Amino acid sequence: VLLQGGLALIGDYGHWGEKEDTFRGFRRHEVVEPLSDPGNIDVTADVDFEELVSRVLGKHNIEFFGPLCQRDFLYNLGIDVRATALAKNKTPEEQDDILGAVEKLVSPEYMGERFKYLCAKAMRSQRPPAGFSYSNCLFQMPGHFVNEISNCVDESLIGYVRAHSHLELVGRAVIARCQTPKIAVISGGGSGHEPAMVGYVGRGMLTATVCGSIFASPPSSDIFRTIVELRRRGAESILLIILNYTGDRLNFGLAMERARELNIDIDMLVVADDAAVDHAIGPRGLCGTLLVIKVAGALAEKGASMSEIVDFCQRVRGQLRTIGLSASGIRAPGQSQAFELADDEMELGLGIHGESGVQKLKLLPSRQAVDIAFGQLIRGTRSLDVERDDNVFLLVNNLGGCSNLELGIILKDAIENLEHRGLHVKRVLCGEMMSSFNMKGFSLTILKLADDIMPSVFELLDFPTDAYAWPKTVSDEDESQLTLDQSQAELVNQALQGVVKRLHNEEDTLNKMDAVSGDGDTGTAFSRAADAINCDLANNKLVVSRPSSFFRRLGLIAEAKMGGTSGAICGLFFAAASKYISAAGHQGKTIEIIADAFESGIQSVESYARVQPGDKSLLDALMPAIDFIKSKSTQDVFTAQDWKDLALTAEKAADDTKTLIAKVGRAAYAKGGVDVNVADPGAAAVALIIQAVSDTYVKAI
Secondary structure: OOOOOOEEEEEEEEEOOOOOOOOEEEEOOEEEOOOOOOOOOEEEOOEEHHHHHHOOEOOEOEEEEEEEEHHHHHHHHOHHHHHHHHHOOOOHHHHHHHHHHHHHHHOOOOOOOOEEEEEEEEOOOOOOOOOOOHHHEEOOOOOOOOOOHHHHHHHHHHHHHHHOOOEEEEOOEEEEOOOOOOEEEEEEEEEOOOOOOHHHEOOOOEOEEEEEEEOOOOOHHHHHHHHHHHHHOOOOEEEEEEEOOHHHHHHHHHHHHHHHHOOOEEEEEEEOOEOOOOOOOOOOOOOOHHHHHHHHHHHHHOOOOHHHHHHHHHHHHHOEEEEEEEOOOOOOOOOOOOOOOOOOEEEEOOOOOOOOOOEEEEOOOHHHHHHHHHHHHHHOOOOOOOOOOOEEEEEEEEOEOOOHHHHHHHHHHHHHHHHHOOOEEEEEEEEOOOOOOOEOEEEEEEEEOOOOOOOHHHHHHOOOOOOOOOOOOOOOOOOOOOOOOHHHHHHHHHHHHHHHHHHHHOHHHHHHHHHOOOOOOHHHHHHHHHHHHHHHHHOOOOOOOOHHHHHHHHHHHHHHHHOHHHHHHHHHHHHHHHHHHHHHOOOOOHHHHHHHHHHHHHHHHHHHOOOOOOOOOOHHHHHHHHHHHHHOOOOOOOOHHHHHHHHHHHHHHHHHHHHOEOOOOHHHHOHHHEOOOOOOHHHHHHHHHHHHHHHHHHHHO
């Protein structure tokens, strides 16, 4: 090998490492006692491939590939493609003979896993030997917690399946134990991307996944057997969803054609969400594929037809882009590193199998790195068509080697970067969802929330699944909570705009009222809150259709922007109101729920702030207004006269504070607590807010 640059191919029974009790005898293809009939029995023992490699590796300029089991070795050589070609135009009996011979060679029950193949070659050629790939190359003993490289994938699958009772292992296919849906969704590909795809098998997501060796597509026979098995279990149709890689397209495509010969209804979706490259064979499939899989699984569980699933998934696929960035290559068991990076370098646009990217850059802090990545995703070779004010879904994925602390920083920077670009991040997923073994990097996926997939895509992404790796998403849009329809939400938006305008116009008036006995900033405090509300309205951050979320956000704004006693009171009030609505669900009339929520807010203020009615605070205008609302809680809606009466109630209550003695805030320390003929500015602000809301609704009615 060293002198001539040749290859040494060793095929034998064997294992990686020592294995006891392999000494055995064979006679007429039967296992017998090895020493029972000396001279008439073939005696054998298994090879320790690890010992063989360790004698040479590191001492000579030789690299080893394998050991691969015979099944993987023959599939890599194309035995399934050759068998299909040989069987073409043959009689059924001849086809059975050909396929039967292949089955004996590759089946685990026969020779498929008994024989192992190891290859040694000189480190001259950059090409791996036929039947192997650089994912099977051993440069040094792998520094990983594996037992045998040849079966590390199988042992990993066994571990995951034993830990999750809803999964079943059939060969190298992981199948959900739940009732098979009418349309079964299958994915798969090379291993080394865990939790993808085994972690996404379960009700409401994948029905099954077929796993190949590390970074190697599964053979078509394994895929075909899985298709047939799901058909046997009751699936009427099969949908294959795969990443756009040549090996996956070929092997899944071949399995699909074999299935169609059996009249199985089957289709295939190929996802190519890579924003970095656009080769002739198409962009690569990356982490965005998981969103397509989740949508497809949810639709299948809901009973959608094949055409409905494919159509919607194609629309989602068209709005997806992903970009990867890493500060290291990959070193998986038995694999050489596809590219090298210096300690101060990072690679942009790399693939999940360790393929090099489109640009090598100096290592940058998270904020700048994220900006470069999004620049490629939004303005690069395969940019996503997004504009300012578009709504997007963000997925931040750990490629395997980032710490959770780093991932949190990347997540923060990604959200802020998109917001700075004028995009509205409506939902976020974050975690290690599709890794590249131990790569020190991350990928960013954007799903544009276009009109043709909204709002259904949120419902499908939130649809329940027992796939163990899918994040349990929490949404403000809980269907059990009080919800306003579109026309109601639009009125709330208009009312808020009226409130913002009124508070800005009356800022000086409120400040002058406060200056009599306070620090003269009440108008400014409410104006700051109005500015924040206006900003949130412009950026769609106020979910007015969900009162619980809406009030929670108002409370945070009051606490952060107003300050002082008024800010604390408003913060407590809206936080308690939000909590009440969240717990109450959607039981009762809207007016009744809102009134009870406001009353809960008053109780919270009285408990924590020790403010009572008559203490000359904004509560003195707020409580009479809430009492009025409660008096109308049996009604379905407010009439125009009700709105006018509500505004008059708040106005009169605010005016009545002129004669009260201030017991809270700075005014409590001035002039003995008495402010003759000056209303409390907080109460006056409440009256102005209610008047602005009333004007909007009266005009609408």
